[in-house]
Amino acid sequence: MFTWIHRFGSAPNVYRLSGVLAPWFGVSAALCIIIGLYLGLVVAPPDYEQGESYRIIYIHVPAAWMSMFAYVVMAVSSAIFLIWRLKVADAVAAAVAPIGAAFTAVALITGSFWGKPMWGTWWVWDARLTSELLLLFLYLGYMALRGALAAPGESSAPSTTAARGAAILAVVGVINIPIIHFSVEWWNTLHQPSTITRFDKPAMHISMLRPLLLMALGAQLLFFHNLTVRLRTGLLQRESRARWVRELAIAQSNTPPGDNTPGASSTVVPEKPEPSA
Amino acid sequence: MTPRRRQRLMLVSLMLLGVSAAVAFGVSAFRQNLMLFHSPSDVAAGVVEEGRAFRVGGMVVDDSVRRDGDSLAVAFDVTDHAETVTVSFEGILPDLFREGQGIVAMGALDATGTFVATEVLAKHDENYMPPEVADALEKAGRMPGTEAGFERAVQVDP
């Protein structure tokens, strides 16, 4: 029943598909972000209460959303890896972690730059800020665990212990995600409740909301652009001795440099199943 | 799904369930400790003893701000629409501080029941709109609640 997942999720297939998708994600992300920045910084009016300082929202909120979204992607891939032993799922989780950490750091830093002028403090240990900081530590812990338990020697394939240990951490840590989201409702926090994800209509004027949603879409697309690029690197490194990589290398030497997709897709389908499948 | 995979699925689910349960217990046990601030109702109910440092949060009562002419000393009332606490503070107030605004103050109660603050932070709400729209809503009396989440604070019993 799950054989098709294994076939579709085989390293050469995912490598090729990522290569096709990455530029599209990149271009559409750039478009969304450029238009979103223009609308958010130039066109959108100032806020009645916070003046121009609220424009930090166009960075802060998309980064905070992506920090949580990336974690869910990492946790789900880790669970798939733990249950089905799908190595590509482990590669996805490993590729997501640094991206998620970067988005989390941006959410925390921009929040600090917003908190100082508006709240009057760079940092406060309220439930929202603390749980978001914990998210950063989860990402860093995941990366450190992979690094510390990495297989010695020149082989870039991760050791089974590293991959499984890190995957367990990622799955367990997903509990922090609902805590971050509902922290502003469960506890008294300095951080205000959600503006957009309320059950009634968003508490934001449309002229300010449009650039926010564009920036959020841009961040999402940029995430997938970065994920597909990082995933290809990860797959190449861990399968550097696999047959499909050799075939890709040969095919590449016959095509002009710069073309990163193999001329004939049939050459990348392994004749015998990958050991991972 | 092979029996082995089903077994691993069960294992991962059980692990997640176990940790969730542990976290849920921990969170509910320390719910009060994880609160950033107490409401004026908590203060009135005597949750916090005199002299101990804590945070109080609420809305600044209209026309309650009394500034000292010569210094930065200021006194104002903070309410959660059930109880009120008088706060005294000497220092720079945040840009957003104004009457009707939500604030969170760090400090302690003195013998007279006045909250002597060492730090005052502004808590803004989740509404964003252009000034013209805010004016129009204000005129029409349809301004969304600028409660900034304080209405909930009332429900938290000591």
Next chain:
Amino acid sequence: MNALTEFLAMGGYAFYVWASYAAAFVLIGGIVLWSRYELNAARQRIFVRARRTERSR
């Protein structure tokens, strides 16, 4: 004050607003560019080695 200086001043919040945008630009832009560089480097290294082993068979 012309429109550009007014825009850059961000109503007096210039430092906070532009520092936020700069932090995001450096961190997110940095990881995107670094990842692309890493992919090219890995491809170079691994493909060259793969071709060498293929030829030596």
